[in-house]
Amino acid sequence: MLQSWTPPRDYRNRPVVILGAGVLGRRIGCIWASAGFDVRLRDPSNQQREDGLAYIRENVASYAKETGDRIGTAHAFEKMEEALADAWLVIEAVPEKIQLKIDTFAQLEMQAPNDCILASNSSSYRSSEMLGKVSESAKKRILNMHYYMPPQCMVVELMTDGHTEEGIFPFMVERCKEGNTLPFIAGKESTGFIFNRLWAAVKRETLSILAEGVSVPEEIDTLWTEMFVKGRSTPCKMMDQVGLDTVAFIESHYVQERGISSENTVDYLNENYIKHGKLGNKSSQGGLYAPVKSQTTDGPEKPPIIVLDLGLSAVLPTMTSGSVLELSRDGEQMKTLVENQSLPDGVAVDPHTGKIFWTNMGIPGKTDGSVVSFDRQENITKELLPKGSINTPKQLALDTVANKIYFCDREGLAVYRCNFDGSQLEKIVQAGNSNNPKEAADARNWCVGITVAPKLGKFYWTQKGPSKSGQGRIFCANILLPADQSLDSRTDVECMVDGLPEPIDLEVDEESCMLYWTDRGEIPYGNSLNRLQLDKSGSELGIPSGNTHKVLTHHFNEAIGLKLDTKNNTIYVTDLGGKIYRCDLNGNNKSVLYSDEFRAFTGIALF
Structure with missing residues (x-):
């Protein structure tokens, strides 16, 4: 019986060897050093060795900021045998000459330890083309391991040589993650990795468009930016949105016009998807992606969640790369409703009309919000x-009884409301003089979160204070301004809670008289979800100081958005780390509903 593959012995205390200290080789070495591994650069050129070590010394600390590990050592070698001593992983990054690579792997088999994993960084050649001088047993520990250009692109793709032990792949995926790289495994051996093949097709068609005079480079790049960078469209999800039957129809036209094979396009779609009723988003059978599952097995599908992406964690972030997104209640499917928004922050949905309302912060300090x-x-x-x-x-709330929109203006140091059509804009709270530089810079005056409770006759807002300062406060006031009082003289403003780390969004459950809020301040009381019991009038119960509110759950990553679903005993929370969470109304059973490190979520709302 064949024994299952086992990792190299004591790999954590053994070196990683990079063959070639050139532009890419030294970057690969820096990745592994940043993950705490001891790295050896081997290169026949003294200048390359010196430059490679200098690069690692100067940059490894910045790489390590993302890994959180201790920094490993880096040494350079001229002689191969000395570099390979006791290595657990060797990555060749030698010049793209196939005979040189064949000879290199023959030498590695002879001189590297018998349990050492041997990888090629080549994207031009399959690793199977490098096996001409190695034994059958050595083939089992050889693979392609292709990096792009770290630290700008931290993707690494892994691919078999046709003989590679299957257990190597999950093992190497975990090791790659330790170095803050994003690993992908090719399902089978291929000429060109996953991205290489995608890029080859884009490049080929782009050149054809230019050669035929259909467009010019500036137009092509602008279209690509609008559709795929700002629009966040991805190939497979876009085909599901269009409909796979429509995709097949369009491709059939190209097949006929260009005289190309239909085997891997139209025939593939017809055989594997269309004839099975898998047409994409419009089909209950799904398409390239699985269909959206219902939250219950016997009831109707629950309406979606609306969430805002600030846009500043995008691959190419700009001040207008924010978006309004729709997420299925099971967290499995996300689609963009509106894009190119300027730092969207607060969102709410009118249950009667289904209209979505949100705020765009614009550039903080400028009067360009909307x-x-x-x-x-x-x-x-x-x-x-x-x-x-x-x-x-900032955050936004709706009074669906009076058809009013409530929102906070952070740098304006105020709370506003207006009609659903934007008319009758009125300032209802002035926390400070925004024209006074000292008051405007005082974050204790910054109004951020807002919620309104028509049945209680009150609205509530947060003034967050400086970042993680413990000076945040929650206030409330009456929806109806007391008679004979004005904005400047109103006496009904009440400080509900003070001394909070950094309170952000608010929600109130009018039936139970419970006020909930998120806090993005420091632990143990910040980055948390909190609750305060109100009396029947909507004011604080007057519990003794120090026990005024309860932290329900914490360990968020800059907690922002909050939405109650009392009918389903659920609370939803978003954070700037790209996660959407849910828990029950007592803060128990917290789980991540959706996660995307390239997003920064702010407001959240339910239909």
């Missing part, structure tokens, strides 16, 4: 309060 609505049925976006009306609008 309040926007989106009619999901008509696919119409409208600026209710255009740029120039307000400063930095």
Whole structure:
């Protein structure tokens, strides 16, 4: 019986060897050193060795910021045998000459330890083309391991040589993650890795467009940016959105016009998807992606979640790369409703019309924020309060009884409300003088979170204080301004809680008189979800100091958005780390519903 593959013995205390100290080789070495491994660069050129070590010394600390590990050592060698002594992993990054690579792997088999994993960084050649001088047993520990250009691109693709032990792949995936790289495994041996093949097709068609005079480089790049960078469209999800039957119809036209084979396009779709009723998003059978599952086995599918992506964690972030997203309640499917938004922050949905309302902060400190609505049925976006009306609008809440929008203006040091169409904008709280530089810079005056409780006759807001300062506060006031009082003289403003790390968003359950909020401050009380019991009038119960509120759960990554689903005993929370969480109303059973490190989530709402 064949024994299952086992990892190299004591690999954590053995070196990683990089053959070739050139531009890419030294970067690969820096990755492994940043993960705490001891690295050996082998290169016949003294200048390359010196330059390679200098690169690692100067850059490994910045790489290690992402890994959190101790920094490993780095040494350079001229002689192969000395470099290979006791190595557990060797990655060749020698010049792209096939005979040189064949000879290199023959030498590695003779001189490297018998349990050492042998990898090629080549993207031009399959590793199977390098096996001409190695034994059958050595072939089992050889693979392609292709890096792109770290630290700008931390992707690494792994691919078999046709004989590689299957157990090597999950083992190497975990080791790659330790170095903060994002590993992908090719399902089978291929000429060109996954991305290489994608890029080859894009490159080939781009050159054809230019050669035929259909477009120019500037137009092509602008279209690509709008559709795929800003729009976050991805190939497989886009085909599911279009419909696989439509994709096949379009491809059939190309097949006929260009005289190309239909085997890997139209025939593949027809055989594996279309004839089985798998047409994409419009089909209950799904398409390239599985269909959205219902939250229950016997009830109707629950309506989606609406969430805002700030846009600053995108691959190419800009001040207008924010978006309004729709997520299925099971967290399995996400789609973009509106894109190119300027730092969207707070969102709410009118349950009667289905309209979505949100704020765009704009550039903090400039009066270029806006309040926007989106009619999901008509696919119409409208600026209710255009740029120039307000400063930095933050969280947003709806009074669906009076058809009013409530929102905070952080740098404006104020709370506002207006009608659902944007008319009758009025300031209802002024926390400080925004024209006074000292008061404007005082984060204790910054209004951020907002919620409204029509049945209790009150609205609540947060003034967060400086970052993680313990000076955050929650206030409330009456929806109806007391008679004979004005904005400047109103006496009904009440500080509910003070001394909070950094309170952000708010929600109130009017039936149980419970006030909930997120806090992005320091642990143990920050980065948390919190709850305060109110009395029947919506004011604080007057519990003795120090026991005024309860931390329900914590360990978020810059907690921001909050939404209650009391009917289903659920709370949803978002954070700037790209996660959407849910837990029950007592903070128990916390789980991650959705995660994407390239997003920074802010507001959240439910239909």
